Amino acid sequence: MKRLVVGAHYGLMDWLAQRITGIIMAVYTLIVFAAMLGGAMSSREAWQAFMANGLIRFLSFLFILSLCYHAWVGVRDIWMDYVKPASVRVILHVLTLLALVGYAGWAIQIIWRL
Template identity: 35%
Template structure:
């Protein structure tokens, strides 16, 4: 038996929550893609002005933003799990965590800027 004082904090025990979040975000992304496909099938925008007018509706902007939040959260869970498995050095793993989180937050802000500009 391993004594509690010798256990290293590694950030493990995310399994069930990670599994559930991967499935929830995947379902959200699938629902969005089905709705967007339906909208595009009905509206069928042909030029930039039609695309711009399509995304003037607030509900589609919010749905698109929720889609991107889901994509980035899905990506974070996957990348974090891969890094926990394969980046053995704590310094390298934490550095990569910071880089990935910074990039994903940058992309999320960029997506919001595109949607509401």
């Protein structure tokens, strides 16, 4: 019997992950927007002071992880649904995962360097 290797079929967990990460990103965006209106981006020093807050750094870290996981679930599902050859799909999965890990590492490095 040949196994069919197409389709996401991850169901509720991926749906829930997409919603939770979306909410985290939306809340963070509102916080940054409120800080922008409050003058946190009026100068480089003000932005550095805002980002130096431990809670803001943690929320930024959480945002980055949420963004990468959100992107992973979405892109992985696209590859699984539309790329039929399993070998090509695996290569695309690996490249996507490497890119997202690289982006997350780079963003975290920028946040902690401020």
